[in-house]
Amino acid sequence: MAKGEIRDEADVTARRSWKQDPEAVRENILQTARAVFVAHGLSGAKMDEIAARTRTSKRMIYYYFGDKEGLYRAVLEDAYARMRRAEDDLELESLHPVEALRQLTEFTFDHHSRERDFVRLVMVENIHQGRHMSKSEMIAGQNSSAIRLLEEIYRRGCDEGLFRSGLTALELHWHISALAIFNVSNRATFSNIFGTELFEPKGQDMLRRHTGDMVLRFVMKPGLSPEDVEQRPQTKPRKIDPGIYRFIEVLEAQQASLPAGTTLEARRVLYNSIARNLRLPTPPNIETDTEHWIDSDGGPVRVRIFRHMSSGPQPALIYLHGGGFWRGSPESHWDTTARLASWTRQTVISVDYALAPEHPCPTALEQTLSVIAWAREQADTLGIDANRIAIGGDGAGGNLAAVTAMTCRDRNIPLCAQLLIYPICDFDLTRTSCRQNAEGPLLRPDDVADMGARYCPDKKRLISDPMITPLSAPTHADLPPAFIALAANDPMHDSGAAYASALKKAGVAVSIDEGEGLAHDYLRTLSHCPLAEDRLRIMSDWLHEVFRFAGDGA
Template identity: 80%
Template sequence: MAKGQINEQPDMTSRRSWKQNPEAVRENILQTARAVFVAHGLSGAKMDEIAARTRTSKRMIYYYFGDKEGLYRAVLEDAYARMRRAEDALDLGRLHPVEALRQLTEFTFDHHSRERDFVRLVMVENIHEGRHMSKSEMISGQNSSAIRLLEEIYRRGCDDGLFRPGLTALELHWHISALAVFNVSNRATFSNIFGPDLFEPKGQEMLRRHTGDMVLRFVMKPGLSPEDVEKPPQTKPRMIDPGIYRFLEVLEAQKNSLPEATTLEARRVLYNSIARNLRLPTPPNIETDREDWIDSDGGPVRVRIFRHQGSGPQPALVYLHGGGFWRGSPESHWDTTARLASWTRQTVISVDYALAPENPYPVALKQALAVIAWAREQAERLGIDAARIAVGGDGTGGNLAAAAATACRDAKLPLRAALLIYPILDFDLTRPSCRQNADGPLLRLEDVETAARHYCPDTALLSSDPMAAPLRAERHEGLPPTFLALAANDPMRDSAAQYAEALQRGGVSVTVDEGEGLVHDYLRAQSHCTAAEDKLRIMSDWLYEVFLTPGAPG
């Protein structure tokens, strides 16, 4: 074999392997295009040059981004996303408000000084009057998190009597950005006129510190200075992951783009429509087309089956969606169930149980139990393992899942596991978490009151029957291993935490995830909040390990 042929095969293999990674291809295009747009602007950038500098073709660029403007908009979105992710990692909620504001200001100064391409892209977009950014919901959502972060810091400073009232987070963001952007945007002209000293390392360190001082002196009350402020120990603040705020922006835009919903049925349609519009791509290894109808004491019930393409028999999870008992469907929770099936390599049976108030307690629970029994009886036909069936659900679906696990224990029909995601396990609304998180976001205390009223109008029953409020059960022994995914900013957090304690007292194996920075219903935000997806992967890993464990606890 000739010498030139020896190296040819590894190169081809490397190229083929790289092309088979769509994310790597897309990332390579984005970073190459970023450099070209920075150098030449939007008008001067040539797609031929971008293609020549990547490891792909112009056709592939059009496949991913549509046209030059689509590519430019994606470059802008990526640039802002990178900055916001770096901001998110600062963990400013644990800092004294004076220290937090200084750190955020100096971080912005450093980021712009280090990532000069970011400022130049912003300058290019300003030449175009911001018209490309205005077409991007993603940029709007990403940058709302910066304002929310400043609002939280400013509010804490005001509450401590340090910051003067009457300012807005938007004003503060403008002042911080103005100083940091000028340091880059006018560097060349300023250096040519006045010399380069301020842009040498020593000069930049000095400007960085001065920028923090200027912002703090603007914000602080007269007579106070950053150096003189006593830094008292901080109680743990209520911090929400910025990705949640990004999702809320997109959610609100979706609501505004659809017809107003006034009736109960219209609100259900709106809920499902938004879920469908925001749905993530279904993992390619998951089959989703199969539906079945099961008879039950609560009437016929539909299930949608999410099955991993691997050969059976597979473990199975009977999943009960959230939605306050009165809305939701297997389709509204598609992202969660499809990914659980994919990452756990299992079958997920998603239950379209009858909704309240037309079908009050215990109709939905009867249907859930009928589906579990059906899955066990039809295991061979479904390609699942009857000895490895678990139950799970989120929110009010977590209530149904916990009640079903109790009923199966009492009927001596053991389940392999229970996956309870920010479940509502009783309806006591006097706990501290209810007061702390009464206004949500995503779930408000008044929403829980509505759910309770719809599900079980008999308040005495609701507060005493363990099938309606599983936390109220007299005993919790013999229940299956349970994963409890809490959300730190959920009004019903304390109810779920007490349930975990009750399980532990009963000798049940319990895994608790505190959900720091997250809110009730956070799995709906997976497209904008990486922490939400990370949590679902943790749940999937736990479920996968439980399914691998021999035996059938419970």
């Protein structure tokens, strides 16, 4: 067999392995490349050597990572992601701030001592002036979560009168990293000059403890020591999933391109552009190309269809996107609707309703009601079951969905379910959740006040009209079963919780998810926050059961 034929056969074998388990192949490439970059640096690493040591071909490496610098950047991202995930597992939010800071410090010391390759990669990247890290939004988001974690620990220590004021989380991170990295980066030279005693297990145990002591004594108020601090009862701290912060870091970087005073329309364009940039791959069993325009009393309205490829009449969810009534579209919420369609084996009709303030209430409601009427009339053409139509939405869309469900009840239009995701059910900003989450993240009470003013400038109607504030309705009886997904760190958490309570009192079947660790608008973070996907799967499972029950009863 000729030499070229042997190489072709190897490529065929590599391609077969790649198609069978592409994620395993990618992981194998990353870990092999990590060892080569650690040993030789970026400049000295050879792609031929990396390919020879993997279970795939050089061609596949280029397919995944583009070029050597792309592969090196991916190795860096993977190394930082592994460390941040290990930090997340510590669950420091539940610990006394002194113990939390000690654990984080000693964890960092142990991590760097154990994962010496990580320190070597950091040293290699410093040789290159950090230029590859600066191109990675992923690393920026991962490291911002570490700073925010330290900020939370430091704030709690200050609130308890234990930590001195005037420090920053960035300073603390520097001190912790400096000690942990020196322990590895200078190990060879230090050992040659002074011997290896400090790098034996006993010496490392001693240094780990001393490192924690040094950081704590630096941060604690004069006269206090870690050993003397009594662990006082803790108020329950806010626990926000690090994936939310990783998303915020990317979001803020992309929003920075928008100058102050930009028009509402430009802000809408950027909102949709960011969503498109962060969009996940569409599930392969979902068709997304079909659009329709529907006449309504509120003017023509566009809908995009997300349909599961299975045959036969499907249940349908009319979905109303969030965005504060003034921004958003079916495209900005593509990840959510595509996955609901995929996981529930249904059709999702995503509504591009008219936005405020150009189109204040009740325009969006009028358009939504026309979409429901159209879906029922065109059920055979659309391939949906007219007896299994539900309404749903998130944020402002959750408000519209709740109002739509009440209106359909009053007009005897059957709906089999309502999916309300962190819904804004009134505009009362005096509740406890507004005070506790005054700084967000992702939504602040001031934002809610602004959206309310855009959607309904009449302040009296805003707080009293059930078609704007569904919580104020005289009755909530006879509404369809509801799933209400809250977010624990949402200023409007108590608004949604109050609506769930009102539905229950009226005899409506209600399922509630508290959204622990999450913030308002968390479904936008699917690309960075696995916990958000977990909650969306729970909603999907609920919808699937409701649709199945409705089908059995038809």
